[in-house]
Amino acid sequence: MQRKHLGEHYILELFDCDNKLLNDVEGIKEIMIAAAVAANATIVTKYFHQFSPYGISGTIVIEESHFNIHTWPEHGFAAVDLFTCGDSLQPEKAKSLIIRELKSQNHDYSTIKRGVFKK
Amino acid sequence: MQRKHLGEHYILELFDCDNKLLNDVEGIKEIMIAAAVAANATIVTKYFHQFSPYGISGTIVIEESHFNIHTWPEHGFAAVDLFTCGDSLQPEKAKSLIIRELKSQNHDYSTIKRGVFKK
Secondary structure, X not given: OOXXXXXXXXXXXXXXXXXXXXXXXXXXXXXXXXXXHHOOOOEEEEEEEEOOOOOEEEEEEEOOEEEEXXXXXXXXXXXXXXXXXXXXXXXXXXXXXXXHHOOOOEEEEEEEEEEEEEO | OXXXXXXXXXXEEEEOOOOOHHXXXXXXXXXXXXXXXXXXOOEEEEEEEXXXXXXXXXXXXXXXXXXXXXXXXXHOEEEEEEEEEOOOOOHHHHHHXXXXXXXXXXXXXXXXXXXXXXX
């Protein structure tokens, strides 16, 4: 049986982050752009939305799929998705950068293979 | 132990879809918007990108998180993410609509709870 897959999807659960930063839309945007650059991704477009009074949703469409973040400052929590395809990307660099910059003291992550074909 | 979680994330793997539709950016956009409406989501913004020669990436930012799709027409495959938070949404309706409209003959899905706090 030959296996191939089309994409890699990191699911990050970031607890005990810097609450103030999680409600700073410009700061979150900078971190996510830096993460895309660190991963060697090519940015197509980006959109960041500040909810009132709390929370940010951000998406970066990259040539190689997408990066997403949703923050809950009131819980010190951020959910991050790093979906990449192709062999030239280094999503683990984006993962490390985001964890470090959000000052997460406690995190979980998993990696899912997307588009797995059994032949 | 009390458990609470902040979001629900459907991961859909759609195989054996209508190849032509998977490369029709307007058709994919219509389906994803219809899915957001079916789920009772509030659309904040949307972005759909046609790659050359094959493939579409689409994202819909909703008040309640996001919907995403990436298509590989050459493989008849689409990867869809439906990330929602709050109790008023019905993401399973979006899931059914997308599977039906893309004419997927073979699919897998899983649901991940995001932001699970143990107390």
